[in-house]
Amino acid sequence: MNRIDHDLLSVQEARILVENAREAQKILAAFPQEKLDQIVGRMAEEVYQAARELAVLSQEETGFGQWQDKLVKNVFASDFLYKKIRDMKVVGIIGEDKANQTMDIGVPVGVIVALPPSTNPVSTTIYKTLIAIKSGNAIVFSPHPKAQKTIGKVLDILIRAAEEKGLPCGAISYLHTLAADGTVALMNHQDTSLILITGVPKMVRAAYTSGKPTIYGGPGNGPAFIERSADIKKAVADIIASRTFDNGIVSASEQSIVAEDCIADEVKQELRRKGAYFMSAEESDRLGKLFFRADGSLNPEIVGKPAVELARRAGIGVPADTKVLISEQKYVSPGNPYAREKLCPVLAFFVEKDWMNACEKCIELLINEGRGHTLVIHSRNEQVIREFALKKPVSRVLVNTPATLGGIGATTNLFPAFTLGSGAAGGGFTSDNVSPLNLINIRKVGYDVRRLEDITGGMPAGDAAEDSTEDLKELLAKLLEQFAQKI
Numbered sequence: 179m180n181r182i183d184h185d186l187l188s189v190q191e192a193r194i195l196v197e198n199a200r201e202a203q204k205i206l207a208a209f210p211q212e213k214l215d216q217i218v219g220r221m222a223e224e225v226y227q228a229a230r231e232l233a234v235l236s237q238e239e240t241g242f243g244q245w246q247d248k249l250v251k252n253v254f255a256s257d258f259l260y261k262k263i264r265d266m267k268v269v270g271i272i273g274e275d276k277a278n279q280t281m282d283i284g285v286p287v288g289v290i291v292a293l294p295p296s297t298n299p300v301s302t303t304i305y306k307t308l309i310a311i312k313s314g315n316a317i318v319f320s321p322h323p324k325a326q327k328t329i330g331k332v333l334d335i336l337i338r339a340a341e342e343k344g345l346p347c348g349a350i351s352y353l354h355t356l357a358a359d360g361t362v363a364l365m366n367h368q369d370t371s372l373i374l375i376t377g378v379p380k381m382v383r384a385a386y387t388s389g390k391p392t393i394y395g396g397p398g399n400g401p402a403f404i405e406r407s408a409d410i411k412k413a414v415a416d417i418i419a420s421r422t423f424d425n426g427i428v429s430a431s432e433q434s435i436v437a438e439d440c441i442a443d444e445v446k447q448e449l450r451r452k453g454a455y456f457m458s459a460e461e462s463d464r465l466g467k468l469f470f471r472a473d474g475s476l477n478p479e480i481v482g483k484p485a486v487e488l489a490r491r492a493g494i495g496v497p498a499d500t501k502v503l504i505s506e507q508k509y510v511s512p513g514n515p516y517a518r519e520k521l522c523p524v525l526a527f528f529v530e531k532d533w534m535n536a537c538e539k540c541i542e543l544l545i546n547e548g549r550g551h552t553l554v555i556h557s558r559n560e561q562v563i564r565e566f567a568l569k570k571p572v573s574r575v576l577v578n579t580p581a582t583l584g585g586i587g588a589t590t591n592l593f594p595a596f597t598l599g600s601g602a603a604g605g606g607f608t609s610d611n612v613s614p615l616n617l618i619n620i621r622k623v624g625y626d627v628r629r630l631e632d633i634t635g636g637m638p639a640g641d642a643a644e645d646s647t648e649d650l651k652e653l654l655a656k657l658l659e660q661f662a663q664k665i
């Protein structure tokens with residue numbers, strides 16, 4: 179098949195998928211929460227069973243990350259997520275305030291178009307499907323081309339499990355003839371209600387151009403601030419565990435460390451002890467050249483690769499047990515590769531005089547990239563933590579925790595999510611860890627509780643308006659008379 183025929187077929191398939199999804203969603207919209215929950219529970223169980231196999235397949239197909247960490251993410255996106263959402267009321271009457279006589283009704287948005295990234299193809303696909311069905315929506319996926327086989331396999335498992343429990347056919351589906359034109363056709367279709375996109379920077383523009391509400395999990399660039407009162411050993415252990423998790427491909431992960439001057443040497447010593455390699459300026463330059471392509475986009479060749487492999491590619495000799503590569507930096511600028519998100523186990527290291535200067539450095543980093551995403555502070559001073567949290571342009575401030583795991587809600591009580599909103603600061607409309615509640619509209623019901631007189635303080639509003647018009651007419655007539663007498 180030639181390219182044009184392939185693209186046309188993709189567009190045709192997209193139209194059929196959305197039409198089928200629309201019909202299926204009409205049936206789904208009438209399902210009570212309990213029935214949706216049974217379907218979600220069944221899906222979670224089935225993918226949980228396949229979590230290991232899918233983790234291995236994902237690493238093999240994409241070459242990103244480590245299957246062992248992907249297994250953790252897959253368990254988190256299935257078993258852990260299901261347990262977290264199973265008691266949530268999302269559709270039907272979800273809230274009632276008897277005293278104020280109002281009621282909230284959760285209404286599914288309709289048909290969701292979802293794009294998972296190549297970096298987290300399994301966990302993001304499971305997560306998006308579970309939250310979409312939990313909230314009574316149909317969902318049509320456009321798999322990432324670099325993870326097409328893996329995403330197809332995950333979805334086949336989910337679809338089979340869900341349909342066994344009564345999910346209408348077409349409520350979960352995916353584009354088999356994959357092309358950009360087909361993906362755009364999914365987004366532009368009149369029956370598509372919302373686009374849920376994670377990663378895939380090149381498709382974000384198409385999503386916004388479609389004019390559909392778009393929830394986007396975009397780039398992070400979160401610094402980790404180590405304040406003088408921090409438990410340095412724990413802070414360093416957290417940062418290393420986080421930065422090496424799945425070889426650094428989760429967007430919430432730390433991209434830099436900002437340490438206060440008075441503890442900087444101790445932090446460096448601990449980092450070295452835990453397997454960090456501090457590069458020389460010349461080595462930093464060499465590695466820095468590998469991070470981005472000529473158009474400024476991230477080079478997929480370095481994404482999700484272990485530190486030793488990155489060092490080898492840059493011709494840097496490092497001990498075999500090196501876990502992260504660190505570059506000491508002073509300034510933040512768009513041209514500095516160490517001041518941007520890299521999705522691999524590399525960190526910039528900044529030293530600042532005090533916590534206020536560190537605060538400024540963190541803001542500079544976030545304005546450079548990752549505005550609205552995530553940042554982490556290691557401190558035992560509650561006052562500093564609170565002041566720090568008040569001033570940062572982020573949607574998540576994580577405290578004394580590994581950012582990768584804290585941001586997605588594994589080591590914190592944030593909602594377990596693989597789409598992390600960056601809010602208005604990041605050009606999106608939600609700052610949430612996206613949950614089923616982001617995939618519904620809330621119909622507000624209000625009963626009659628007061629009369630207009632209760633607001634106007636007993637003044638008869640209608641008559642008063644007429645009276646004042648009469649008064650005005652009378653006043654005007656008098657003024658005109660006076661004016662006529664003068665001339």
Ligand SMILES: CC(=O)SCCNC(=O)CCNC(=O)[C@H](O)C(C)(C)COP(=O)(O)OP(=O)(O)OC[C@H]1O[C@@H](n2cnc3c(N)ncnc32)[C@H](O)[C@@H]1OP(=O)(O)O
Binds near residue numbers: 295361381478598
């Ligand atoms: C919780 C989380 O951590 S999730 C967020 C994870 N973070 C990210 O994914 C970071 C952002 N991602 C990236 O920067 C890139 O995707 C990388 C660096 C990881 C990989 O880069 P690449 O391999 O070049 O893949 P990229 O995602 O840009 O897509 C490659 C091509 O596939 C296309 N493509 C991607 N998804 C689709 C789709 N669903 N349908 C059709 N085409 C698609 C892209 O448009 C691009 O097209 P092009 O080659 O014509 O330019």
